[in-house]
Amino acid sequence: EPQLVESGGGLVQPGGSLTLSCAASGFFFRKSLMTWVRQVPGKGLEWVSGIDSENTPGYADTVKGRFTCSRDSTTNTLFLHMNILKPEDTGIYYCANGFGTWGQGTQVTVSS
Numbered sequence: 001e002p003q004l005v006e007s008g009g010g011l012v013q014p015g016g017s018l019t020l021s022c023a024a025s026g027f028f029f030r031k032s033l034m035t036w037v038r039q040v041p042g043k044g045l046e047w048v049s050g051i052d053s054e055n056t057p058g059y060a061d062t063v064k065g066r067f068t069c070s071r072d073s074t075t076n077t078l079f080l081h082m083n084i085l086k087p088e089d090t091g092i093y094y095c096a097n098g099f100g101t102w103g104q105g106t107q108v109t110v111s112s
Contacts, residue, residue: 002026002101009093009106016085016110022078022095022103030073033098036080038091039105048093049080063089085110
């Protein structure tokens with residue numbers, strides 16, 4: 001059974017950094033399309049980043065240049081490295097695969 005488990009969220013000051021992890025199991029992770037989506041208070045779901053089967057990443061304009069998405073196929077883990085965090089980055093971050101499997105989410109709060 002496909003499963004995704006996020007971790008790494010927390011409270012960080014504006015300008016700080018966090019790295020989110022998403023542990024994958026139960027499907028062929030190495031070539032799977034993977035995405036990061038966030039739920040922002042009062043604004044619904046927002047696509048943040050993704051990585052395709054060739055490990056080419058893509059980013060929303062709101063995070064381009066600050067976030068980096070990567071995959072470690074030896075540990076079946078997806079990462080989202082987040083730098084220069086802003087209060088508007090606050091939300092619940094989910095990882096998802098191309099088959100409709102979602103993790104439970106991890107909370108990121110950017111506040112002084």
